[in-house]
Amino acid sequence: VSALSTNEETRRRNLAAVLGHLHSGAPLSRSEITQRTGLNRSTVATLVGELEQRGIVAEGAARAAGGPGRPSPLVFLSETGPTVLAVSILVDSIVAATFGLGGRVQQQARIDRLRGRMSFEETIVAVRRLALPLLRELAPGQTLVGVGVAIAGLVRHEDGFVHTAPNLGWRDHPLAAGLRDALDREVPVWAGNDADLGALAEHRRGSADVADLVFLYGEVGVGAGVIAGGQPLRGASGYAGEVGHVAVNPEGVRCRCGSTGCLETEIGAQAILRRAGFPEDAGPDAVDRVFQAAAQGDPQAREALDEVGAWLGVGVAALVNIFNPSRVVFGGLLAFLYAEAGERVEAELDARALNRARDETTLAASALGPMGPLTGAAELAFDATLRDPTTIQSTRHRESA
Amino acid sequence: VSALSTNEETRRRNLAAVLGHLHSGAPLSRSEITQRTGLNRSTVATLVGELEQRGIVAEGAARAAGGPGRPSPLVFLSETGPTVLAVSILVDSIVAATFGLGGRVQQQARIDRLRGRMSFEETIVAVRRLALPLLRELAPGQTLVGVGVAIAGLVRHEDGFVHTAPNLGWRDHPLAAGLRDALDREVPVWAGNDADLGALAEHRRGSADVADLVFLYGEVGVGAGVIAGGQPLRGASGYAGEVGHVAVNPEGVRCRCGSTGCLETEIGAQAILRRAGFPEDAGPDAVDRVFQAAAQGDPQAREALDEVGAWLGVGVAALVNIFNPSRVVFGGLLAFLYAEAGERVEAELDARALNRARDETTLAASALGPMGPLTGAAELAFDATLRDPTTIQSTRHRESA
Numbered sequence: 001v002s003a004l005s006t007n008e009e010t011r012r013r014n015l016a017a018v019l020g021h022l023h024s025g026a027p028l029s030r031s032e033i034t035q036r037t038g039l040n041r042s043t044v045a046t047l048v049g050e051l052e053q054r055g056i057v058a059e060g061a062a063r064a065a066g067g068p069g070r071p072s073p074l075v076f077l078s079e080t081g082p083t084v085l086a087v088s089i090l091v092d093s094i095v096a097a098t099f100g101l102g103g104r105v106q107q108q109a110r111i112d113r114l115r116g117r118m119s120f121e122e123t124i125v126a127v128r129r130l131a132l133p134l135l136r137e138l139a140p141g142q143t144l145v146g147v148g149v150a151i152a153g154l155v156r157h158e159d160g161f162v163h164t165a166p167n168l169g170w171r172d173h174p175l176a177a178g179l180r181d182a183l184d185r186e187v188p189v190w191a192g193n194d195a196d197l198g199a200l201a202e203h204r205r206g207s208a209d210v211a212d213l214v215f216l217y218g219e220v221g222v223g224a225g226v227i228a229g230g231q232p233l234r235g236a237s238g239y240a241g242e243v244g245h246v247a248v249n250p251e252g253v254r255c256r257c258g259s260t261g262c263l264e265t266e267i268g269a270q271a272i273l274r275r276a277g278f279p280e281d282a283g284p285d286a287v288d289r290v291f292q293a294a295a296q297g298d299p300q301a302r303e304a305l306d307e308v309g310a311w312l313g314v315g316v317a318a319l320v321n322i323f324n325p326s327r328v329v330f331g332g333l334l335a336f337l338y339a340e341a342g343e344r345v346e347a348e349l350d351a352r353a354l355n356r357a358r359d360e361t362t363l364a365a366s367a368l369g370p371m372g373p374l375t376g377a378a379e380l381a382f383d384a385t386l387r388d389p390t391t392i393q394s395t396r397h398r399e400s401a
Numbered sequence: 402v403s404a405l406s407t408n409e410e411t412r413r414r415n416l417a418a419v420l421g422h423l424h425s426g427a428p429l430s431r432s433e434i435t436q437r438t439g440l441n442r443s444t445v446a447t448l449v450g451e452l453e454q455r456g457i458v459a460e461g462a463a464r465a466a467g468g469p470g471r472p473s474p475l476v477f478l479s480e481t482g483p484t485v486l487a488v489s490i491l492v493d494s495i496v497a498a499t500f501g502l503g504g505r506v507q508q509q510a511r512i513d514r515l516r517g518r519m520s521f522e523e524t525i526v527a528v529r530r531l532a533l534p535l536l537r538e539l540a541p542g543q544t545l546v547g548v549g550v551a552i553a554g555l556v557r558h559e560d561g562f563v564h565t566a567p568n569l570g571w572r573d574h575p576l577a578a579g580l581r582d583a584l585d586r587e588v589p590v591w592a593g594n595d596a597d598l599g600a601l602a603e604h605r606r607g608s609a610d611v612a613d614l615v616f617l618y619g620e621v622g623v624g625a626g627v628i629a630g631g632q633p634l635r636g637a638s639g640y641a642g643e644v645g646h647v648a649v650n651p652e653g654v655r656c657r658c659g660s661t662g663c664l665e666t667e668i669g670a671q672a673i674l675r676r677a678g679f680p681e682d683a684g685p686d687a688v689d690r691v692f693q694a695a696a697q698g699d700p701q702a703r704e705a706l707d708e709v710g711a712w713l714g715v716g717v718a719a720l721v722n723i724f725n726p727s728r729v730v731f732g733g734l735l736a737f738l739y740a741e742a743g744e745r746v747e748a749e750l751d752a753r754a755l756n757r758a759r760d761e762t763t764l765a766a767s768a769l770g771p772m773g774p775l776t777g778a779a780e781l782a783f784d785a786t787l788r789d790p791t792t793i794q795s796t797r798h799r800e801s802a
Contacts, residue, residue, distance in 0.1 A: 212637040235725025242722040259753040321643040324636025352660040
């Protein structure tokens with residue numbers, strides 16, 4: 001590495017810093033960029049010029065400065081800049097969308113997925129059918145730079161291999177590689193666990209712009225995505241956050257993972273159904289009916305939600321003691337459970353979490369709702385571009401090529 | 402920030418990279434440093450020269466190169482380089498030591514601490530009495546650059562304030578500030594939780610040179626230190642890792658934290674004593690007797706260790722599911738428990754952890770033993786120097802001053 005390439009590294013890091021600030025809150029004036037990055041005005045002017053040449057940003061009319069000095073030109077993310085495809089594979093549907101930088105959804109499409117009746121191969125075909133029209137509608141400058149996929153399962157970070165996705169009935173499928181083949185674009189494809197990507201989305205785009213955040217997501221399955229010190233917690237291979245399978249009740253019921261008394265068996269959809277007197281496999285419509293009945297004052301439904309809410313509090317206390325987060329965000333069914341039984345959740349949390357850690361934690365339902373994992377998938381797909389904006393070829397270069 | 406100071410930053414980062422490699426495995430030849438840092442030969446020569454001028458490294462005889470080319474000079478950490486004071490405050494003793502870079506213990510001293518009979522103020526006086534002679538023995542070039550303290554308690558990372566240290570009977574004491582006053586040296590004092598510092602030590606100096614590591618430490622209290630993606634897990638304020646207070650048994654006994662059925666009540670010293678038929682407060686000698694009796698085949702003692710070992714497995718399974726670590730290291734009493742009841746630990750882990758995460762985890766007793774938290778305290782105290790070696794004044798500068 002020569003002195004030249006060390007300067008090159010510095011330039012890349014500075015470009016990444018400028019783009020990162022725009023990605024999280026564009027538009028910004030050049031002087032705001034100067035303040036936020038700590039770089040000087042002429043360096044910022046050069047960096048913005050380079051991002052503009054690469055078709056990533058555009059400069060607009062100057063914003064009148066509040067203080068003294070010349071008005072500073074506004075820097076926008078270009079409408080026709082780099083684009084990613086994000087896909088969320090749910091039990092009963094598949095959603096795909098194209099996103100620009102700044103978390104802007106461009107086009108979105110959705111199809112139903114027959115519950116438990118669609119194989120891995122059929123799903124890949126369905127994603128292709130959803131995605132290709134979206135990709136055809138990209139404007140000339142909107143280069144596709146990556147694809148991100150969210151799925152409820154154990155996903156190896158390195159290559160997007162899905163080891164298990166129990167709610168889809170999948171085991172050992174090369175999700176990222178399969179999608180790359182099906183889409184036939186020369187871009188990287190990343191896959192991630194839906195709770196992990198939900199956490200990333202809450203961190204960057206949701207209500208939880210804090211360095212230490214736990215996103216607890218639950219439907220039938222329960223998992224957590226964790227942001228620790230500003231970084232996603234992945235573990236050695238990307239399987240971290242499987243809090244649904246932490247044993248909380250030795251007297252509890254058998255879990256589909258093979259263990260007994262897992263948190264998932266006490267706070268997942270099946271726990272609500274079981275306690276409300278439904279068969280455990282009665283499905284999401286029955287869960288809706290329990291919530292409706294509780295809202296109308298039905299005592300068994302009310303008690304079911306309270307009991308499950310207390311177990312949710314046990315789980316949150318564990319997360320608070322383990323992670324000392326500033327915020328715990330609930331997603332999926334757990335957002336509704338928290339809305340209905342929040343007092344029971346908080347009471348159990350107060351009784352079980354260490355005071356100091358508990359005092360620093362606020363609880364909230366997800367601000368992004370079902371868009372969370374999809375938004376996180378887009379963030380995942382943009383990561384390489386955000387780390388090194390020079391991977392985007394300059395428009396001039398492309399025109400002459 | 403001008404172009405000059407950007408170069409300055411690059412230089413600092415490169416100095417930190419070179420020093421980091423020496424700190425974890427000195428001595429290295431210049432060409433080994435070139436390989437490990439990816440910097441070119443002339444840059445490495447300049448950086449080594451600067452570290453030498455600052456009294457941090459020395460160059461020795463050239464090591465004959467294995468391949469072609471000139472022999473490359475060996476770079477050592479200087480024996481009289483920057484030094485830290487590390488202190489470990491235990492229930493029954495206080496240990497203090499001076500460390501050089503590279504984890505080298507220079508001088509060490511220890512005094513007994515009357516169990517539960519020493520106030521915060523008395524402990525500060527005792528640490529001062531231990532430490533001042535060690536500091537007086539520093540050679541002229543051995544500049545004290547920091548102090549690190551390990552303690553079993555909830556410690557705020559930012560300012561080393563101890564909120565609670567239940568085994569010492571402490572609550573709300575300014576440990577770092579108190580020590581800074583008592584030692585009267587113009588250096589930063591850092592305090593940290595003993596399990597967190599044990600994890601840091603295992604990561605940098607122990608058997609677990611992996612990016613994802615959980616160090617589970619237990620005596621009467623139980624806590625974990627976690628390294629995730631190569632970084633210590635701290636949480637919003639430094640209280641992360643309190644896995645001893647995760648609820649694992651709703652039918653369990655009352656915990657001193659106020660909750661019920663915490664992991665600590667099932668795997669701490671009191672669980673062993675309770676199950677072996679001793680009073681819970683019978684102390685460490687009684688715990689030793691249980692281990693001896695089990696080794697001699699006493700059935701009640703044997704069964705006590707097996708049962709507690711099974712609960713340890715439940716706890717480890719939770720950690721594996723949550724953190725997907727490459728390695729779980731046991732410290733304190735838990736290292737002995739793992740040695741005696743490892744099969745029960747592994748069996749419960751196999752039954753409860755998700756297979757993929759379980760397959761990637763190895764378990765081990767701590768390689769550092771009681772030196773772990775002390776070593777971690779030294780690492781903590783060196784962190785600022787390791788991040789920016791230019792904080793160490795050059796010897797030449799010091800001589801002319």
